[in-house]
Amino acid sequence: MKVIGFTQPGSPDVLTAFDLPAPEPAAGEVLIRVHAAAVNPTDTVKRAGEHADGVSVPGMDAAGILEAIGPGTETDLVMGDAVMAIVVPNGAHGAYSEKIALPAESVVRAPRGIGHVEAASVPMNALTARLALDTLALAPGQTVAVTGAAGAMGGYAVQLAKADGLRVVADAADKDKELVTQLGADTVLPRGADFAERVREEFPDGVDGLIDGAVQEDEITGAVRDGGAVISVRGYDAAGERGVEFRPISVPSYAREHAKLDALRQQVEDGQLSPRVAEEFPAEQAAEAHRRLEGGGVRGRLVLTF
Incomplete structure (x- = not known):
């Protein structure tokens, strides 16, 4: 099978196509024929800094067709189903692959009405x-x-928070204000270093919690009330002022949360979540996709197709 990976870290140009043996699903696993793999910031970090032992393959999102089910695997999926999955990359095991074997808990049917x-x-x-x-x-x-x-994770956070019954205040550049409003934010404020001050103008006591998709870290603690919490997506874990707590999260801890992934599938079908694709690239153009992402300003996900 074809994979897109690298043997030495570096610029996007290190990404190249390799021919590797196709995996076989073990007990508890299923095999996906991958048709699409999203490009995420975690992929660019991996490519730029990970010293590989052999071929290293990025990619944490895969969508395609279920091709095989491992022996003794319990799943309601059947061969031929359109599926989507979360991948925890490890060496040559990553989503930028024509085929990938994954734990059945990491795979659900794709939402009806959308493509790979x-x-x-x-x-x-x-x-x-x-x-x-x-x-x-x-x-x-x-x-x-x-x-x-306005980013992919941030946009989903806005929509899921509204579905949870929360009041949402979000940041946006002028060009993205309409998008973020359409996603459901109750209050949209200009993005930037003074976001915390602008939040306090609207919410004098501060908000109850904050999801820091823009990785502003200490810069935005002022937006949060005394004793509130900030979610860090990049591992930031400093002691905040006024009892504000930074709580770093890592999505691999949810990689086998099958019920939660399937609930997201249902929310897409119900119109509560809006998949957003910025651009498609043939897998062979992965380097260009990485350059595009690192250039900034991408709204939605860049997706490689196989």
């Missing part, structure tokens, strides 16, 4: 947003702020 490319934009980013909200554990009626709200 759209489905590939959902699992990792939506599960990250779900984990962020579960970690905050706010009650309906409380207020959550979201930075990076």
Whole structure:
């Protein structure tokens, strides 16, 4: 099978096509013929800094067709189903592959009415947003702020927070204000270093929690009430002022949360979540997709097709 990976870390140009043996699903696993794999910031970090032992393959989102079921695997999926999955990359095991074997818990049917490319934009980013909200554990009626709200994870966080009954205040550049409003944010404020001050103008006591999709870290703690919490998606774990707590999250901890991934599938079908694809690239153009993502300003996900 063809994979897109690298043997030495570096610029996007290190990404190249390799021919590797196709995997066989073991007990508890299923095999997916991948048709689409999303490109995420975690992929670019891996490519730029991971020293590989052999071929390293990025990619945390896969969508395609279920091709085989491992011996003794318990699943309601059947061969031929259109599916989507979250992948925890490890060495040559990554979503930028024509075929991938995964734990059955990491795979669900793709939402009805969308294609492989759209489905590939959902699992990792939506599960990250779900984990962020579960970690905050706010009650309906409380207020959550979201930075990076026009991005893929941030947009899902806005939509899921509204579905949870929360009040949402989000940031946006002028060009993205309409998008973020359509996603459901109750209050949209200009993005930037003064976001915390602008939040306090609207919410003098501060918001109950904040999901830091823009990775502003200490810069945005002022937006949160005394004793509130900030969700860090990049491992930031400093002691906050006024009892504000940073809570780092890592989506691999939800990689086998089958019920949560399937609930996201249902929310897409119900119109509560909107898959967003910025652009498609043939898998062989993965380097260009990485350059595009690292250039900034991408709204939605870039997706590789196989």
